[in-house]
Amino acid sequence: MELNLLWVIQLAPLAAFLLVQFLPKGAKKTAPVFAILLALAAACASIKLFSLHADGSSLPAQYLHPWLSVSDQTLWPFVAIKDYALSVGFLVDRLNLLMITVVTTITFFVQLFSFYYMAEDESRARYFAFLSFFAFSMTGLVLSSNLLQTFLFWELVGLASYMLIGFWYQKPSASTAARKAFVINRLADLGFYLGILLLFILFGSVDYLNLKTEALTAALPQGTLTALGLLVFMGVMGKSAQFPFHVWLPDAMEGPTPVSALIHSATMVAAGVFLLSRAFGLFSASITTLTFILIIGTLTACVGAMLATVQRDIKRILAYSTMSQLGLMVMAIGAGSAVAGMFHLATHAYFKSLLFLTAGAFIHRFHTNDIWEIGTAGGKKERLALAALALGLFSLSGIFPFAGFFSKDMILETLHEHGGLFYYAALFVSFLTAYYSFRLLFIITRSKVSASHHEDTHTHHGSALLDLCRALPLISLAAISVVVGLTGTSVFDFKLLHWLGGEQTHLNLEILTTTTLLILAAGSLAFWKFSDPEAAEKRLRENKSPLHLALERKLFIDDAYDFLVKKVGLGIAALLDRFDRAFINGVLVNGTSYFILNIGRWLSRVQSGLLQDYLAWVMTAGVAVIFWAAHLASKGLS
């Protein structure tokens, strides 16, 4: 039963991918139906699986299949391990049951919304195929039983993300963004890959069940463990857009908006955080690693939140906000609480995909990403989308009792206990978060609707089915965003945090008052600056502070990357290319051939074609032979 459910979850999206790929040309229109139905099947199966294990019995369960036996003998003198074998399989425990439910349900809602969003796109079939392929890879990532298998699917989700960011491949910016995302992730994955392989060589196993802190500290010295943890964390930094590998995430917004909702906010970028809690044993084996993780998370959270405050593009605001929220999750885990990180991951997945879908609704309606333009075009008249946006933003800012409040509160509490400046950094981040949330909200709601934007877009709003596909995901996700936060409290019978192995949140009055005051302050600040969006825009255009300018240049991080790739990397490559052409091919190869040709040409002068020259050579040689013979003979005589 359980194994069958797992197979359904794993293979239904793959089946959708293959079906859509091999549909005959005439039937390509039906592609979304297959994709959505199979996504629904996977979602149902994962909810069923979740309910089967709701009491937490018989977990973790593992189903393994040998994949590759690398060796059955001692390979290296410095490692005593004899059996190296890699297996693939499903590992089910509480952590990934939660994750798989999040992933499959959001996938379903996003697929449904995409039916509305992509209704007029002619390459719809390709879109749904890759969305399904992404779902397949993501479930594989979540269900995998060891690090290497995770890495396998890790790369595949990267591929799906590449394909979907570059979905409108005829736009050069889209294909460049896609390549950037893949290459930067690859850069980070080098560390991940190396870490996995070294762990495999030195420790002999990469199975999650074996990666226990005690076992690791017993087997390996502390320095090695730190190095391994940092290497694996490098992969997390790439996928979860942690500083300084975050530069791909804002550019990834070139993809269709539902893709951003699914991949670049809710699931794939959260895979890094998921991995952090998955292999927590490895990271927690070294205090240095944890501190490093905490620092990186803090930097990411701050940088992301700061960058989000100056964006005009609604998707970029959300992208930087995602980055900073991911930073918060990483901070929580770095501070030692995997449960808090995972809880925030779950709530964030729902409210952030909700936010992206509302953004998609606005963009699809008004054909612009600019929040000022959305405002003047009549953003506030989109009641449903606006309500969903507000709900999502409240949740994001952590207003009681929306979902984000509970999870963020838990992170703050963890950091508070951990001590140090990190707690204040997190408070700073939640201040900024509230600020940019309200900024976005005020600009859209308080803009004057200009007369030029009449209801010209209502024309293609005919079908009731499309309206349903638009409304249903928004409403459902909004509802879930409210409820999922409460699972962290004692309201329901089902205690999510207990189930994950943590403690239920209890209201810490000190933190509650601090955050509420901060949100109020941020809200007032935003209101003060943006209550009149037109005037604010004018003010912005006229004078910008140096900080604002630096933030608009993305703190020069992209420029640094550009310099490293274009000047340093390609410069070295150009030098090597010159070396190959000029030295190896020029001097060594062509040089040799010219040398030989020239010897031939020089020697061929002997072959003058003149009879008498030949005769002269013959005579000279004959005389020389005679003299030599005479010399030999005289030596023999004497």
Next chain:
Amino acid sequence: MPILSSILLAPILGLLLILLTPGRFEKLIKLIALAAASVTVILSLILISKFDPTVTTWQFVERIEWVATYGIHYTNAVDGLNVAMILLTSIVIFCGILVSWNVTFRVKDFFANMLFLVAGVFGVFMTTNLFFFFLFYEVAVIPMYLLIVIWGSTNKQYAAMKLTLYLLLGSALMFAGFLYMYSLPGSHTFDLMQLKQNVTFSTDQQNILFLGLFLGFGVLAACFPFHVWSPDGHVAAPTAASMLHAGVLMKLGAYGLLRVAVYLLPEGARHWAGTIAVLSLCNIVYGAMVATQQKDLKYIIGYSSVSHMGIVLLGIATLTPVGINGAMFQMFSHGLMTALFFACVGHIYDQSHTRLLNELGGLSKKAPIISAFFIIAGLCGLGLPGMGSFVAELLVTIAALGTYPVIGIISITALLVTAYYVLTAIQKTFYGPVSEKASHVHDISAFQIFPRAILVGCLVYFGIFPQVFIGWCTVSVKGLLGV
């Protein structure tokens, strides 16, 4: 039925039939070539199904006394090292003949040369007599020259001459090595098994002989700094010849290195392993770096081949079962992958008459199927999991990290560079607005999908079930290393 000789004779028989057919029956000639290739595929599948991977001894031994006085016998045999290579060759030639179905210029000569070439390659892979090894190798080189000179493109005279001279230089070095072995006391034979049994090489002899053989085979395997023939040759050769050249011919060097040099001269191998590892690192990183600078699609693939052959050599240099299994696997999957690459580029070039990145663009719009195939090959090239190359690189890297940690770590960086140039090539060729030259391109026909789909199928199958391949060769690899 002597199955190995049948595999060898099928293309020769096809060649003779083609020679007897008048040149104007082009369809018939193509069908004969295809039939011969199909026979080799079927026979090699039968071979591999009957092959027993659990024993280290030679199997399917066929032996005919030929020049007994000089120890030259026609002997064929397989073990885990060459059984997969025979399969690879038959798949590549089968797909190559299907891909060149549109050849119109001197059809008879083209297919005759192709079959002649592949007969030579089969011969090299299955013989166990060094004299025949050399002989078959020469048989493979000459048709390659003709294929490039007559049907090639882009500076073909120069490239053909360069390739031939390089390959002959390599084979001369290796033949010198063979003759030296032949001249040693107690030897007087070219037979591999007898050489292994009867001759004991002193340390100095091992070191010198291994160096000579490595130089010879290294040239064939495009080892740095003897690699420049291979990109030039790839670029100039016609599609099917490129497929065979990069897919199979380059593997002969690495195969010979294992089969002859490592097998007979284990001490020499240990002595030179470090040098090979350093050179192979140059191949991997340097090849990838140079590939980023290329403007011509085929040159990019050419340098990527240099880089990927480096992985094969690195695997061999580790002298561990894991590394050599990985090297074997890399030979196999790289063979399939480059064949796919060239099958795609060939079509693009036929249609648009250009391979320059800045003249192409937007091909995905015009030809989605061929783009999909190219992208799949590209993804395999950058080591995406689920494809054969990933597992091969995984094994080689594991072995290298254990044996030469520094080299192993540096070699991993090539993954990043590879991703960069592959994705750049994909972006410039297939994405963006449709360019002038790309606007005339038509997609491939359903019939032409077939050979490419076979290659993709094999790549994915062995990527998902790597143990199948490893199962074939692992016991023999252990036997080879004597562990």
Next chain:
Amino acid sequence: MNPASLQSYLLISSALFALGIFGLLMRRNLIAMLISLELVLNSASLNFVALNKFCLPDKSLGQVFVIFIVALAAAEVCIALSLILWFYRKQETVNVEDAKELKG
């Protein structure tokens, strides 16, 4: 020097040989070269006769050889002259420097 000694014969024959070789090397006219070649052959004949007389007085092996040489020289002159004639017809010259068509 004793006029009847072997040495004087050999001296004369080597002088003839040297003259012949000198002519062969220095003259560009094919006819002249042919004449020089005859001198070389004559010097060989003289050697044969002289050595026969002084070393094997009771045999006539050398003289037989000389007959051969004379016959050979006649045949050679025939062929060479005809070739030269053909060459002259083709090129209108008998200068040997013009005869290098077969040079690679």
